[in-house]
Structures are given as structure tokens and as C-alpha cells.
Amino acid sequence: MDLDLRKLRYFVAVAEELHFGRAAERLHIAQPVLSRQIRSLEDDLGVEVFDRDRRGTLLTAAGRQLLEDAVPLLASAQGLLRRVEAAAQGTPTLTVGFMPGIRVTAALAAFSAVRPGVNVRLLRTSWDDQVAVLLDGRADIGVVRLPIDQRGLQVRPLFEESRVVMLPAGHRLAGRASVTVGDLAHEHLLQDPDAVPEWRTVALELRDGRRPDVPVIHQVEEKLELVASGAGICVLPLSTATFYTRPDVIALPVEDIGPTEVGLAWVESRRSPLIRDFVEAAGRQTPFK
Missing domain, CATH: 3.40.190.10 (Periplasmic binding protein-like II)
Incomplete structure (x- = not known):
């Protein structure tokens, strides 16, 4: 049985949205068409990938495995098309x-x-x-x-490469030559804590295991704007901090954070x-x- 990549794309949309209506809107197709394609995929695979009941749409164990494998497979297929198009240019x-x-x-x-x-x-x-x-x-x-x-x-x-913490120029720690993770643990981190595991460990201990809310920020410039406004802090590689030097934000070494x-x-x-x-x-x- 050959997998239909179009059906896989439909499946990923539903798996990420966990809602057939939102997935159909995202794919720009009618919801009944999407439902039929997912049923067809399940028939092809011989398993159910979604558990549909009054509580909503949930992934089955097979669905979770399919999602894990489908995302890189679709990305690889997209990469193949891009490379073929590039090769055709000569x-x-x-x-x-x-x-x-x-x-x-x-x-x-x-x-x-x-x-x-x-x-x-x-x-x-x-x-x-x-x-x-x-x-x-x-x-x-x-x-x-x-x-x-x-x-x-x-x-x-x-x-x-060593890393530094970015603080607003008027921050209470701004006059220090360096800081520790403990000094920063109560601050609002403007990035994924998994990117700074040392901070995550100490912060979770101080917060009784509660994971802090982290905004979705994709650009360094946006992070630094928020730091300058006092909304939080971020940890950056030294070269990145040097590249984005600005007067309202300062960079301080962190003694107990390892290099990147x-x-x-x-x-x-x-x-x-x-x-x-x-x-x-x-x-x-x-x-x-």
C-alpha cells in the first residue's frame, strides 16, 4: 500500500487542530470532504487515527505515532520538490x-x-x-x-560560545558585573525554558514545580523590545547580544549558565x-x- 501524501497533509492538519472544522478551514476544503479523506486514510492503514466522541477529537495511539512520522515525511517530500526545481534551473x-x-x-x-x-x-x-x-x-x-x-x-x-542575560538598562541588577541563575529565577523569561535548562531547574524549584508561562516570540528583535520595556529577560549567545547592541538593554555574564x-x-x-x-x-x- 502506497501512502497518499495529500491524505497525510489532511491528517496532520486535523491532528494539530484537533478539530475538523478548523482543519478544513485551514486547508480551504469543505469539512465533509476532509472527513471522507481521513476515513479513507484509516481504511488504507487499517487502523483508526482519531477517537471521535462528544468530548471532541483526540489522537489514538496509532494517530500519535502517525503524526510523529508524518511531519518529517511531508517535510522531506517538500524538500525533494524544491531540490528538483532548483536542479532544473541549471x-x-x-x-x-x-x-x-x-x-x-x-x-x-x-x-x-x-x-x-x-x-x-x-x-x-x-x-x-x-x-x-x-x-x-x-x-x-x-x-x-x-x-x-x-x-x-x-x-x-x-x-x-558563552551566553549572557539581557536586562533593561534600569533593572535592579544592571550595576552588577555578573549574575547567577538564582538572581534571575523570579524574572519572566521571554523564551522557551528548555533553551536555558539551568534557569528552568532553579525557577521550577522556586515556583513549586509550576512551569512559567512563556510567550510565543520568534525574533530576537522582538525579545529585545520586550526586555527594554521591562516585560522580562532573555538569555542570548554573546555574539547575538553583541550584534544587537542597543542603549536601553544591557548584557551581563551569568556565572552558572553553560555555553551554547x-x-x-x-x-x-x-x-x-x-x-x-x-x-x-x-x-x-x-x-x-
Whole structure:
């Protein structure tokens, strides 16, 4: 039995919304059509992927497994289409994703010296999409900040970098030469606590295990605007903090937060010689600092 990718896309929409009406609206199709397609998918698989009752729509165990596998599969299919379209243009192209604050100029120069005829494109990424752009083909290789979900990826560490906390200029700790995690534990963190596990551990202890509410923020600029307004704090790699220097926000070293690690990542199944040459060219030096 061959899986129908269209049905899988429909399934993912319902699985993420857990509501057939919202999923149908998101997909721009009629709800009865969506329901028939999901039933057809279940017939193809021989299992039920949703538990439908008066409480709403829930994933079954099979549905949860299908969702886990379907998302990277659809991303891989999208990446295949993008690479085929790029190949049809005739000019070899390598798209490099990079996180804010990481300088890629020297690495690109080293690669271009080996592959002068390749069109190199750059794609700025964020903490939320630095892996997604690799899986769906928007980027061939990424300069990523670890840790990341490495399933389906090949990762080569490059270097470690210290991190700092960003505070508003008038903050009570602004005059300190450095701070500790304990000094910051009662502050409102404007990022995923999993990105700062040391802060998360101490903060949860002080909050009796209650996980703090974290706003959904995707851009460094937005975080710093909120920091400047006194809405909270954020922890950034030193290079990112230096790149976004502004007078109303200060950066302080945090004594007991470990460094962040920067690495190269690409889809493990890719056998592109361009990716191989970029990895080798970048690995001969540490050009990203």
C-alpha cells in the first residue's frame, strides 16, 4: 500500500487542530470532504487515527505515532520538490541557513574557493525553524545552535560560545558585573525554558514545580523590545547580544549558565557533494565567530 501524501497533509492538519472544522478551514476544503479523506486514510492503514466522541477529537495511539512520522515525511517530500526545481534551473545552488549573530562570511569564502561555480544563498533562521528549513528543503545545510532534535540529521559540532542575560538598562541588577541563575529565577523569561535548562531547574524549584508561562516570540528583535520595556529577560549567545547592541538593554555574564554550542547540520540521507564540500571547507577553520 502506497501512502497518499495529500491524505497525510489532511491528517496532520486535523491532528494539530484537533478539530475538523478548523482543519478544513485551514486547508480551504469543505469539512465533509476532509472527513471522507481521513476515513479513507484509516481504511488504507487499517487502523483508526482519531477517537471521535462528544468530548471532541483526540489522537489514538496509532494517530500519535502517525503524526510523529508524518511531519518529517511531508517535510522531506517538500524538500525533494524544491531540490528538483532548483536542479532544473541549471546552476548548482547551495542554500545555507544561519542563526542570528553567527558570521558565515569566511566559511562561504572557503567554500567558494573550492566550488567557484556554485550559487550560494543565505537563509536567516530562528530557534524555532532552524531544523524545519533543513527537513523541508529550504536550506541544504544549516549553521545551528545546539541542542536540536537530531532525528534524521547529521550534526558536526564547531565551537562553544558563552551566553549572557539581557536586562533593561534600569533593572535592579544592571550595576552588577555578573549574575547567577538564582538572581534571575523570579524574572519572566521571554523564551522557551528548555533553551536555558539551568534557569528552568532553579525557577521550577522556586515556583513549586509550576512551569512559567512563556510567550510565543520568534525574533530576537522582538525579545529585545520586550526586555527594554521591562516585560522580562532573555538569555542570548554573546555574539547575538553583541550584534544587537542597543542603549536601553544591557548584557551581563551569568556565572552558572553553560555555553551554547554551534554546529553544522544537514539531512542525513542527503549525499550531495556540495554539502560535503561545505562541511570540509568550514571544518578546516572556525570562521563563524
